[in-house]
Amino acid sequence: MQAEWRELESAVKAAADVPLKTRFETEPGRLGRLAFDVAGLHIDLSKTHLDIPVVDAFETLAQAVDFRGERARLLHGQVVNATEGRAASHTAERGMGAPEHVRAADEARAAMRDVYDRIEGGAFGDVRHIIHIGIGGSFLGPALVIDALRKADMRYDVHIVSNIDGQALERALKQVDRTRTLLVTVSKSFSTLETMLNTESALAALGTDSKQRLIAVTAAPDRAAAFGVPRENILPFADTVGGRYSLWTGVGLAAVLALGWDSYDALLSGAAAMDRHFADAPLRENAPVMAAMMDLAYASVLGAETRAIFAYDERLALLPSFLQQLETESNGKLVDRDGKRLERGSAPVVWGGVGTDAQHAVFQLLHQGTHLIPAEFLAVREPGHRLGGAHHRHLLSNCIAQGAALMRGRSFEEAKAAGADDATAHAKTFPGDRPSATILLRRLDARTLGALLAFYEHRTFSFGALLEINSFDQMGVELGKDVARAIAEGDLGDLDPSSRDLLDRAGIL
Numbered sequence: 141m142q143a144e145w146r147e148l149e150s151a152v153k154a155a156a157d158v159p160l161k162t163r164f165e166t167e168p169g170r171l172g173r174l175a176f177d178v179a180g181l182h183i184d185l186s187k188t189h190l191d192i193p194v195v196d197a198f199e200t201l202a203q204a205v206d207f208r209g210e211r212a213r214l215l216h217g218q219v220v221n222a223t224e225g226r227a228a229s230h231t232a233e234r235g236m237g238a239p240e241h242v243r244a245a246d247e248a249r250a251a252m253r254d255v256y257d258r259i260e261g262g263a264f265g266d267v268r269h270i271i272h273i274g275i276g277g278s279f280l281g282p283a284l285v286i287d288a289l290r291k292a293d294m295r296y297d298v299h300i301v302s303n304i305d306g307q308a309l310e311r312a313l314k315q316v317d318r319t320r321t322l323l324v325t326v327s328k329s330f331s332t333l334e335t336m337l338n339t340e341s342a343l344a345a346l347g348t349d350s351k352q353r354l355i356a357v358t359a360a361p362d363r364a365a366a367f368g369v370p371r372e373n374i375l376p377f378a379d380t381v382g383g384r385y386s387l388w389t390g391v392g393l394a395a396v397l398a399l400g401w402d403s404y405d406a407l408l409s410g411a412a413a414m415d416r417h418f419a420d421a422p423l424r425e426n427a428p429v430m431a432a433m434m435d436l437a438y439a440s441v442l443g444a445e446t447r448a449i450f451a452y453d454e455r456l457a458l459l460p461s462f463l464q465q466l467e468t469e470s471n472g473k474l475v476d477r478d479g480k481r482l483e484r485g486s487a488p489v490v491w492g493g494v495g496t497d498a499q500h501a502v503f504q505l506l507h508q509g510t511h512l513i514p515a516e517f518l519a520v521r522e523p524g525h526r527l528g529g530a531h532h533r534h535l536l537s538n539c540i541a542q543g544a545a546l547m548r549g550r551s552f553e554e555a556k557a558a559g560a561d562d563a564t565a566h567a568k569t570f571p572g573d574r575p576s577a578t579i580l581l582r583r584l585d586a587r588t589l590g591a592l593l594a595f596y597e598h599r600t601f602s603f604g605a606l607l608e609i610n611s612f613d614q615m616g617v618e619l620g621k622d623v624a625r626a627i628a629e630g631d632l633g634d635l636d637p638s639s640r641d642l643l644d645r646a647g648i649l
């Protein structure tokens with residue numbers, strides 16, 4: 141593998157020496173090769189340092205690391221998460237996978253439909269409010285989906301509570317009529333501290349029969365039953381579905397209730413369309429694979445430590461947070477699948493915000509700062525409001541202008557020609573040649589959103605597979621949890637003096 145990586149590194153470094161803005165003239169057909177239309181998404185990677193030699197080198201690496209074999213193992217339900225000895229079967233939720241995984245997903249969806257119909261039919265009373273309790277992958281996906289597809293006439297008023305800070309639950313409780321509130325606790329493990337404590341406090345606040353109004357969504361149904369959730373209120377899902385890949389399961393129940401079952405079907409069908417593209421398209425026509433190549437070129441070869449995502453659409457404001465978990469928890473790893481220390485960078489820090497707000501906050505650094513930061517812009521062709529064309533025209537113009545300006549830059553001479561003195565002209569010089577990708581959605585509906593989220597899932601997997609890491613475990617979160625548990629139980633062990641002092645000052649000792 142070393143030879144393939146060396147070849148890739150020299151191709152990427154050579155590509156980085158060629159100014160991006162000159163490439164459209166010198167590389168005929170560049171835009172056509174690096175822009176992809178899939179399932180309602182237009183994905184433009186042409187303002188990046190991907191070029192034919194780089195993609196060739198990635199193809200060679202893909203061959204050497206058996207990328208296609210790993211993809212087949214993922215999509216056929218074989219073990220791809222070796223440390224936990226299991227498959228990653230999220231695509232089975234959309235119909236692609238081992239027959240037993242697809243069957244289990246279908247059964248789980250039938251159980252979900254049954255609970256959905258009981259709620260709609262009044263079995264839990266006249267429900268108006270839903271408090272969804274969960275954290276990490278057990279809330280980011282549903283929260284994003286609700287926010288993105290929010291309708292004026294939402295069927296239920298959904299409050300999502302994740303943080304163990306009691307303020308989060310208290311705020312939600314203040315906004316609901318407790319007699320008309322359904323609790324949906326989502327926890328793959330049904331043992332996560334934050335979720336369990338919030339559930340207990342919510343049950344206490346909702347009164348004596350509150351367990352009857354508790355739905356549990358989990359891969360550990362026996363734990364939920366032991367907790368006292370009525371069996372018919374437990375929605376199981378397979379433990380082969382990773383938390384950050386789980387919004388397609390009953391984890392999305394609150395979103396499905398709020399948006400309607402049809403939206404859920406459409407979300408799954410959009411994801412399924414992306415699954416087919418990922419499974420079938422040749423690597424250099426495969427949008428998630430090509431995007432992963434781009435991510436690796438920057439993070440693992442050129443040393444970019446961050447990657448910035450800006451959604452030029454209020455409805456996608458939660459996307460950077462969702463992707464932060466998806467990408468960093470999946471690929472923020474120190475060792476490869478054999479336990480060998482990685483010789484190159486794994487997942488970059490993912491951060492971002494909404495445009496145009498972010499332009500007035502962090503874009504100075506993007507345009508003139510000293511770090512290499514690949515940026516990603518997302519926008520939707522159809523506006524999500526009825527305020528008239530000016531808002532949308534300016535929004536989209538700003539979005540597209542950022543990528544153009546990052547690439548083009550402004551020379552010292554141009555700044556001088558515009559009348560600046562030398563010192564000011566230096567300050568007004570933009571180096572340019574800064575990479576960005578742009579994703580344009582035709583419209584933001586459930587189907588397109590499903591395709592978009594599946595695109596990111598497969599891109600994350602492809603990054604991990606090319607780097608030969610396990611994208612489906614998250615051992616790095618355990619130590620912090622263990623130390624916190626020990627402290628909460630009063631076991632300070634060999635805790636360092638600084639932390640003891642802080643606990644003392646915080647009033648915990």
Ligand SMILES: O=P(O)(O)OC[C@H]1O[C@](O)(CO)[C@@H](O)[C@@H]1O
Binds near residue numbers: 329331335384
């Ligand atoms: O769904 P659970 O088991 O409550 O876990 C919540 C989150 O906690 C993590 O395990 C990390 O601590 C995430 O991977 C997961 O999404």
